Amino acid sequence: LMPFAALRPQKPDALLALIAMHRADSRLDKIDVGVGVYRDEAGLTPVMQAVKAAEGRLHAEQQSKSYLGAEGDVRFAELLMKLVFGEGQSDARRFGLQTPGGTGALRLGAQLLARAAPSSRVWLSEPTWPNHAPIFAEAGLATRLHPYFDVESRGIAFDAMLEALQQSRAGDVLLLHGCCHNPTGTQFTLEQWEALAALCNERDIVPFVDLAYQGLGNGITADGEGAHRLLDAVPTALVAYSCDKNFALYRDRVGALFVQTPTSDLGEVTRANALALARSLWSMPPDHGAAVVRTILDDGELRLSWGDELDRMRDRLNKMRVLLATAHPALTSVASQRGLFSLLPIAPSAVPAIRQTHGIYMPADGRINIAGLNEINLPRFVEGLLPHLE
Numbered sequence: 001l002m003p004f005a006a007l008r009p010q011k012p013d014a015l016l017a018l019i020a021m022h023r024a025d026s027r028l029d030k031i032d033v034g035v036g037v038y039r040d041e042a043g044l045t046p047v048m049q050a051v052k053a054a055e056g057r058l059h060a061e062q063q064s065k066s067y068l069g070a071e072g073d074v075r076f077a078e079l080l081m082k083l084v085f086g087e088g089q090s091d092a093r094r095f096g097l098q099t100p101g102g103t104g105a106l107r108l109g110a111q112l113l114a115r116a117a118p119s120s121r122v123w124l125s126e127p128t129w130p131n132h133a134p135i136f137a138e139a140g141l142a143t144r145l146h147p148y149f150d151v152e153s154r155g156i157a158f159d160a161m162l163e164a165l166q167q168s169r170a171g172d173v174l175l176l177h178g179c180c181h182n183p184t185g186t187q188f189t190l191e192q193w194e195a196l197a198a199l200c201n202e203r204d205i206v207p208f209v210d211l212a213y214q215g216l217g218n219g220i221t222a223d224g225e226g227a228h229r230l231l232d233a234v235p236t237a238l239v240a241y242s243c244d245k246n247f248a249l250y251r252d253r254v255g256a257l258f259v260q261t262p263t264s265d266l267g268e269v270t271r272a273n274a275l276a277l278a279r280s281l282w283s284m285p286p287d288h289g290a291a292v293v294r295t296i297l298d299d300g301e302l303r304l305s306w307g308d309e310l311d312r313m314r315d316r317l318n319k320m321r322v323l324l325a326t327a328h329p330a331l332t333s334v335a336s337q338r339g340l341f342s343l344l345p346i347a348p349s350a351v352p353a354i355r356q357t358h359g360i361y362m363p364a365d366g367r368i369n370i371a372g373l374n375e376i377n378l379p380r381f382v383e384g385l386l387p388h389l390e
């Protein structure tokens, strides 16, 4: 027991506490906009039809579950690479490895950076997904925050961001959300992506793109365009990809890390190091979800079915955004934001009152999951929210 006596108590997870409170609430019209998964109009997170079909095929055809290797499903990474870098973009300077989810990709990338350049610092947007800072910190890298969200316009404070990055050092890392920023729903314009690429080149910063919601913003191609431009313009970059939202495979933990290096020789050494790190982290990634994604992307019919269903999910999110935005002038920007999340202009102190009076469950920072809304509950959500908008 002795070694553990030094451990500090951990803060309870606020989102898990919220889930428990929501479960205990007996009101039939309660609204959950806390948990970060896609929901359909009925409030469900179904298995996608293409996934079900691919699972059926795998069940019937898979002959062995023997080990693959630390790189996981090679064809999966190859197919995904075309989504990330664009068709016809195979390049000897780029490689991809399957990882356990986007989180695994971020962690493997962090370990690789810590091994290659331990004194580099990782710049994160303020705010960002709460797991970003711990992932890099646990890998031994220092993190820095740059301003990102403009409270007035509820958009990106791009000038302030660039200004803060003048404090970066050569070799520092800049984490960028590829699309559908979590938690603000904001996205860079293509001009801003180009300005970021120029900044990375000028200051010798390594971009690390976190692409966790491709297809849930403006479509697969549009959501990858910013990252394509950046990756084409810089010598060195990392991409953490998650298939957990756009294939609704959450618990199956499907992702990949892509790395771009200035030369193919450097790429080979980097790949060997990434594989060695993967061996020590998880030895090999879980196969099932990646095999499902590979089966879908490799089959014309399943790919169409997946694309159609993803389109419908995105259309529903964007429809809810428009409905919410028209409810009050303070919510106008919600319509131009993308993805699952939006930060509402309400004081943290209003959140418990909204929960108690109206059964609306959201985290204290006012981050809502748009997918928790539907045409039935949206009027009630707005009614609960309006008195508290700032």
Ligand code: PLP
Pocket: 036, 100, 101, 102, 103, 104, 129, 177, 182, 210, 212, 242, 243, 244, 245, 250, 253, 254, 255
């Ligand atoms: N990156 C961002 C911005 C996320 O919001 C998430 C999940 O919420 C992830 C990465 C990790 O996704 P995964 O579940 O695939 O690990």
